[in-house]
Amino acid sequence: MENKTRSKPKMCFVVAVDVTLKFLLISELKFFKNKGYEVSVICSPGSWIENLRKEGIEVKEITIKRKMFTPISDLVSLIQIFLYFKKEKFDMVMTFTPKPGLLGQLAAKMAGVPIIINTIFGYYFHQHTPLIKKALFIFIERVAGWCSSWVFFRNKEDFETAKKEHIIDPHVAEYIGDGIDIAKFNRTRFSEEFINEKKKDLQINLKIPVIGIVARLVKEKGYMELFEAFKKVALQFPDTVLLVIGPADLQKKDSINPNTFLQKNIIFLGERTDVAELDLIMDIFVLPSYREGFPHSVMEASAMALPVITTNVRGCRDAVKHHITGLIIPPKNAEELEKAIIYLLSNPSIAKNMGLAGRKAAEENFDKNTLLQKMEERMEVLIKAKL
Numbered sequence: 001m002e003n004k005t006r007s008k009p010k011m012c013f014v015v016a017v018d019v020t021l022k023f024l025l026i027s028e029l030k031f032f033k034n035k036g037y038e039v040s041v042i043c044s045p046g047s048w049i050e051n052l053r054k055e056g057i058e059v060k061e062i063t064i065k066r067k068m069f070t071p072i073s074d075l076v077s078l079i080q081i082f083l084y085f086k087k088e089k090f091d092m093v094m095t096f097t098p099k100p101g102l103l104g105q106l107a108a109k110m111a112g113v114p115i116i117i118n119t120i121f122g123y124y125f126h127q128h129t130p131l132i133k134k135a136l137f138i139f140i141e142r143v144a145g146w147c148s149s150w151v152f153f154r155n156k157e158d159f160e161t162a163k164k165e166h167i168i169d170p171h172v173a174e175y176i177g178d179g180i181d182i183a184k185f186n187r188t189r190f191s192e193e194f195i196n197e198k199k200k201d202l203q204i205n206l207k208i209p210v211i212g213i214v215a216r217l218v219k220e221k222g223y224m225e226l227f228e229a230f231k232k233v234a235l236q237f238p239d240t241v242l243l244v245i246g247p248a249d250l251q252k253k254d255s256i257n258p259n260t261f262l263q264k265n266i267i268f269l270g271e272r273t274d275v276a277e278l279d280l281i282m283d284i285f286v287l288p289s290y291r292e293g294f295p296h297s298v299m300e301a302s303a304m305a306l307p308v309i310t311t312n313v314r315g316c317r318d319a320v321k322h323h324i325t326g327l328i329i330p331p332k333n334a335e336e337l338e339k340a341i342i343y344l345l346s347n348p349s350i351a352k353n354m355g356l357a358g359r360k361a362a363e364e365n366f367d368k369n370t371l372l373q374k375m376e377e378r379m380e381v382l383i384k385a386k387l
Helices: 018-034 049-054 071-088 098-111 131-147 156-164 192-201 223-236 275-280 296-303 334-346 348-365 368-386
Strands: 010-014 038-043 058-061 092-096 115-120 150-153 173-175 210-214 241-245 266-270 284-287 308-311 326-329
Touching (some): 010 018, 018 038, 038 071, 071 098, 092 098, 098 115, 098 131, 115 131, 150 368, 156 173, 210 223, 210 275
Parallel strands (some): 010 092, 115 150, 150 173
């Protein structure tokens, strides 16, 4: 009876870490809150929790480990999420990323939540995953899909894979793309003086080229190949700087210790909230990742008119047009990465034109407002059908 008296539903987002909320989903949180929804979130304890609460978001701290197989911890998390759902009587639960997608949806199903929506940013498995491991991941995704009222896909390849592997019922799923705030990530907002001051603050010479990456410090993001390639690049362009932006991810077994790679022309900045301003001082953006959903950092770099070098993997190849907005190279290939970087450094006019084409592509394809509109339209249909 309570549902009928609410002007808008009571909804809960479920993620593993607060960083996902702060840097990937904050637009969604604010959008639905401004639309009148009662918005809560579940995530593991983290440094951004208080910041989210100051934004007016109700946060329930429940530890969800990001490693795929932690049975005892996962069972504890499942029970805690279930009890929270039973207590709060949410109308709608939205889950993001694989582990919260499984635990959050199972708990919501058990608690009788009327609307359960999962968002697929990317699957753990890919074309090179061993068959047994891939079969296990697919089974887990099928279990999660059984709980879903609807599934949003941010990546078209994932949607096609899900249909091919019978992970979801295609009648309750759709590809909606992904997006960023293209007004925020817009180079024309900033003056040349601002850019120069930003470089000076980081003690970077105004005339030297800067290569940048924004990614968690894990090997899966292609850091080992990048560091190897950069050694060769520095021999030909000795003043070039590599700017590394991203937090440590100590939960991951392939976590990287930046102290191992300290050298004068590599600058580690850690986690930053001024990524748009840091993109400004880059000449080339790289993301040599092994696996992605749909990389926000690439969309942001393109929106900032940067040429992008990324890998020929699901997600990355959808975000870049080869030889138009950037270059696509094979994954795990330091030599090809080195060649791509040197090519763009040696051809600044080509690099600039790629960046300009990237901005145009971002305006046409990566606008967050389009994504939010698609989400709201689908949710209104679900609300009418189920509440």
